[in-house]
Amino acid sequence: MTSTLPATATSREDAAALDVADPLAHFRDRYLPLAPGVTAYLDGNSLGRPLAAIAERSDAFIREQWAGRLIRGWSEGWMELPEQVGDELAAATLGAAAGQTLIADSTTINFYKTLRAALALRPDRTRIVIDRDHFPTNRFVVESVVRDLGLEIAWLPGSVDGGVTVDALAEVLDERVAVVALSHVAYRSGHLADAAAITAATHRAGALVVWDLCHSVGACEIELDAWEVDFAVGCTYKFVGAGPGAPAFLYAAARHHDRLDQPLWGWLGRADPFEMEQGYRPAPGIRSMMSGTPSIPGVLAVREGARVIAEAGMPAVRAKAVALTELVVELADSWLAPEGFTLASPRDPARRGGHVSVARADARQVCAALVEAGVLPDFRTPDVVRLGVSPLPASFVEVWDALAVMREIGR
């Protein structure tokens, strides 16, 4: 989990030297250029930049596949794409063997399905553990399910360093807990949880985990199979770069497949869907987690994102994510701390995802001024500037220049 790149830069020339030494630098050319006037994009943790291949393949899909094959496309491969591309994403960056991952629906819907499937495996237990810093959509889904099924929430006590820990979990984990549902990387602080240890602790208590990987996938190493994760979900429009509203992914460990029971029954989750028979009978394996028809152009965009990660190799991608965020932290210490900004992310890169948050009371105004100056960051209420550096399209000079602008604005 440590960088193989030297991340120290005390001048813009140093930053440029880091780019020269960056083994992934050539991947930058795969992306469509930034618009005129935009000098730095530091919101890859909200919406990744488009690969040129996505524009090309999307156009080819419409003209050749959709217009050319029409309805035949479904029987010539589209129908299998949610699982195929799921397997490709799993191999590229989830550490999951084939047959356990789907691309479909949104993170919200997938979280609902996996949470309900996990609860169905622990019918005698009554509690779901989440934390207050969990991404809102997950908190809301848990609140709804708790209301529907007459369960209760066990809130994790106040987070340490902006994230979730085994120690915090120990305070609420008991034989009443059915499911522990947490974020691998906290959306606000960027804290990277020790998913292996939390999963193991959860299992020791007889409960199951549902990990939200939205903010870690494509920036952090993930080993779902090795960690013995039960269920996981995540979006593909951040570091995977599949575009606004691209379909999300869903992982369900093979050992649960013979008892998967999620309530959003749809025709594509049924065995032999085109028999149009009476009565729902789940399809074998991961397919039973499908509901309706997924966006085929969206799934194909996920394929492009998975391919570029696979080509770069996740260890190298992670190393660059660490090096980039180390540079952000260094410059925040040197340039922003004197102006009253405080680091709101872990200092230890082993506990940090792909973005760095800095806080100051006027963060909203700072973000507006950054956008005006051609640097695109992200604002999170009430006082956080999130600086998300997507490992494949971002450069060290881009980070240097962006932080230099921020120093001027922050004065």
Added chain:
Amino acid sequence: MTSTLPATATSREDAAALDVADPLAHFRDRYLPLAPGVTAYLDGNSLGRPLAAIAERSDAFIREQWAGRLIRGWSEGWMELPEQVGDELAAATLGAAAGQTLIADSTTINFYKTLRAALALRPDRTRIVIDRDHFPTNRFVVESVVRDLGLEIAWLPGSVDGGVTVDALAEVLDERVAVVALSHVAYRSGHLADAAAITAATHRAGALVVWDLCHSVGACEIELDAWEVDFAVGCTYKFVGAGPGAPAFLYAAARHHDRLDQPLWGWLGRADPFEMEQGYRPAPGIRSMMSGTPSIPGVLAVREGARVIAEAGMPAVRAKAVALTELVVELADSWLAPEGFTLASPRDPARRGGHVSVARADARQVCAALVEAGVLPDFRTPDVVRLGVSPLPASFVEVWDALAVMREIGR
């Protein structure tokens, strides 16, 4: 609901004359061409053909909007698109005033949400009416909800002419029924239900309706507001032509908005989603039916489909749908009946949607041979060939030629 076009054709020249007289004929040029070797596309009721504008706008979206605006796109209009394009589709073809329609998720998910919202409005009732010929995904969702909530299904008795009628409904409608959930056009027979009368009968019994419009939208006139429909859903990849897996639509009547309660709570359905606050609080109006992030390219494709329908005008689109299906029925009578095919759709055009089904025991083989010969129909088990004629891209000569091929194959 009657044709303004003469639909009788006793020669290919007659069919060509119908195309010359067709006021919508010029819309054919808006679509990307059929692939070499394909002479007729009669599966617009499964997957519509792409408008060239969708390819152009999709590419421009990726290059200019996504790459150019990046995260700013969300605050510059993307966030409002599900409602805006919902309103556009509603105005073009749903007969619904603004503020009641969303584009998001799949039909399956939207049906789940609207069914649960309808049930929440009738908490003291225990039954859901559906029919055996309802599209499978809807039957499966109802079966799951019934299991989850301890309700029961009241199956509509055997259909008349392949569809659902007020008389059939009367046999199961009583004070136990909370929701009547039916298809406006039956996916197999093409039977067009009298949605106004069925909705009125349902309301007289104190229950609510959820209409599935998948097979009627873009081919039949729909007046959701005038019919006082409660909820409706439908896909956009058939006659609306927004592409494989494009997001579906969802309608909830304004009179229910102050009590909408659907359980797939997500961040985009919450009031002030970017405040990231604790606790779910539904957004006002139709927005509370949102869950996660919808596909923005998908929503924009729906916009193109809605625009071309609006431009053509739904009365003219419906008139052409009637004229095209009348020609299919005529030729089926003349050419296919002698070969042992039977009409499996209503003869009365006022009771027929945008496709015509013909049945013969070897329908599967007939369909395979048609595809081989460059005519793309649709097969539905066990014995049905569905001939779906999409009013805007289809021509009368295309129908003539396709049925001529089918006559030869059927001999």
